[in-house]
Amino acid sequence: MANGIQLEMNFDGAMGNRFKEKLDNGDFQVLVEVNAPPSETDLADAVARFSEIEYLVSAKREINAALAFTDRYAYPDSLDNVQFAAALCRTDRDRHLLCVSGRDRTLSEIEKLLGHAAGEGFKNIIAVSGESVKGDTLKQVQSRLFTESVHTLRSVREKFSASLFAGCAVNPYKYTPCTCFPQYFKLMKKINFGASFIVTQFGWDMLKLQELRWSLFRRSLHIPSIARFLVLTPDKAEEICSGKLPGVHISPDFQAMLRRETMHSMAQFEAAQWRRIQIHAAGARFLGYSGIQIAGLDRPGQINIMLNRIGEALHEFTGFEEWRSAYLEYYARLDMAPYPYRFYEFEDLFSKAHPSDMPRMAYAEIPPLEGGEKFRLNLAKKLFANADKLPAGERYLTKKLLVSCRACPSCRLPQTAFVCPETCPKGMANGPCGASKAGGECEHTSKECIYSKRMRIAAQDNDYVSLEETCVKPLERRRRI
Numbered sequence: 318m319a320n321g322i323q324l325e326m327n328f329d330g331a332m333g334n335r336f337k338e339k340l341d342n343g344d345f346q347v348l349v350e351v352n353a354p355p356s357e358t359d360l361a362d363a364v365a366r367f368s369e370i371e372y373l374v375s376a377k378r379e380i381n382a383a384l385a386f387t388d389r390y391a392y393p394d395s396l397d398n399v400q401f402a403a404a405l406c407r408t409d410r411d412r413h414l415l416c417v418s419g420r421d422r423t424l425s426e427i428e429k430l431l432g433h434a435a436g437e438g439f440k441n442i443i444a445v446s447g448e449s450v451k452g453d454t455l456k457q458v459q460s461r462l463f464t465e466s467v468h469t470l471r472s473v474r475e476k477f478s479a480s481l482f483a484g485c486a487v488n489p490y491k492y493t494p495c496t497c498f499p500q501y502f503k504l505m506k507k508i509n510f511g512a513s514f515i516v517t518q519f520g521w522d523m524l525k526l527q528e529l530r531w532s533l534f535r536r537s538l539h540i541p542s543i544a545r546f547l548v549l550t551p552d553k554a555e556e557i558c559s560g561k562l563p564g565v566h567i568s569p570d571f572q573a574m575l576r577r578e579t580m581h582s583m584a585q586f587e588a589a590q591w592r593r594i595q596i597h598a599a600g601a602r603f604l605g606y607s608g609i610q611i612a613g614l615d616r617p618g619q620i621n622i623m624l625n626r627i628g629e630a631l632h633e634f635t636g637f638e639e640w641r642s643a644y645l646e647y648y649a650r651l652d653m654a655p656y657p658y659r660f661y662e663f664e665d666l667f668s669k670a671h672p673s674d675m676p677r678m679a680y681a682e683i684p685p686l687e688g689g690e691k692f693r694l695n696l697a698k699k700l701f702a703n704a705d706k707l708p709a710g711e712r713y714l715t716k717k718l719l720v721s722c723r724a725c726p727s728c729r730l731p732q733t734a735f736v737c738p739e740t741c742p743k744g745m746a747n748g749p750c751g752a753s754k755a756g757g758e759c760e761h762t763s764k765e766c767i768y769s770k771r772m773r774i775a776a777q778d779n780d781y782v783s784l785e786e787t788c789v790k791p792l793e794r795r796r797r798i
């Protein structure tokens with residue numbers, strides 16, 4: 318029987334890309350996240366450890382399940398994920414999703430990885446700029462190279478479009494106008510440069526998941542989206558409640574709920590997590606998501622339970638209204654926004670599943686530039702209008718004084734609203750990472766994220782082009798600070 322299934326799968330795989338076909342046909346998919354083990358792990362041992370999961374996921378016929386391989390995510394230095402995925406998945410490679418991280422990789426190294434993935438028969442990739450390494454000091458972060466996803470997407474479009482289908486990530490769980498809009502502008506840029514589907518950061522606020530779908534609708538973009546959810550352990554719940562997971566912010570009400578759950582027995586705690594996953598999985602489908610990606614599980618037994626529970630949940634509710642009542646009741650109508658930040662882009666979220674006409678935008682207050690900021694910006698505009706065409710060291714001291722110049726090999730100030738991308742610890746030049754704090758401060762410095770500032774400049778100039786469209790070229794190396 319197992320052989321019969323494999324033969325059928327191989328044949329289908331050779332004919333096309335089943336992950337893409339399912340997105341095109343609106344078949345709801347469930348991706349199980351797999352973290353490549355640390356680099357010192359023997360590949361054969363790693364395969365032996367994960368082979369049961371691979372078999373389980375491949376054999377689940379009643380649900381469209383597949384694997385999503387993370388890259389440089391759970392461990393600072395993990396096995397090459399293409400090599401690991403190829404060793405683990407002898408068949409069905411067109412069903413799975415491979416993440417490609419830009420951390421500590423130049424664009425040419427990324428292109429080599431993409432070529433390897435395509436050569437091994439993988440067809441679906443998700444480009445991410447990469448996460449900071451846990452425990453890195455500010456200086457260590459500043460000396461790492463984060464090749465932004467927009468460049469990976471562009472490479473796929475220009476060099477691998479015949480063999481690879483690419484998507485991108487977004488963090489919709491942002492609660493101030495200055496953190497929320499830049500995420501969407503960057504998303505538009507990624508779509509412009511070739512992202513054909515979206516995977517979200519994980520979170521629990523379904524209003525924010527709906528906000529993302531409505532944002533796409535407002536721009537007449539029909540891009541399939543996959544909602545990522547995390548199955549919690551008591552330790553993970555505590556980490557999140559203490560605000561230790563970058564970019565993950567939950568409300569005080571939800572924190573209290575999670576903390577209550579951690580005081581229960583392990584069996585009760587797990588039961589609460591399965592029920593939560595069921596409610597969120599069903600909700601994602603009603604809100605127009607094409608699938609979900611589940612993180613946080615690495616034991617076959619747990620994954621089996623999770624897939625069965627999700628299978629049940631997808632048939633549990635008759636429609637959006639019934640699901641919405643269950644969701645609100647499950648959370649006892651608690652506020653999911655991380656007080657005091659609670660900006661949502663639209664006014665009527667949750668009034669219906671999908672907007673029939675243009676959804677009403679909520680009022681967004683963007684703090685104006687202060688006097689000193691305005692003065693320095695106007696001066697920079699005058700002095701550095703052509704800085705990208707001059708030797709990078711030209712007027713270095715004035716640049717250092719006005720825009721904290723870090724003496725990059727080439728200057729990109731005119732494309733970045735005269736905010737130096739190297740003042741971002743990760744050197745993001747094309748949009749924010751997902752890890753800013755709830756109020757818009759950088760995860761590493763506690764200063765305002767440079768993209769919150771860029772948002773304030775864009776609002777003042779009424780010019781959002783550089784946030785949404787301009788592709789700012791990458792650096793091949795970063796200057797050590």
Ligand code: SF4
Pocket residue numbers: 740741742743744745748749750751752753754758759760761765766767768
């Ligand atoms: S400045 Fe913004 S984009 Fe850069 S690392 Fe900090 S939070 Fe991320």
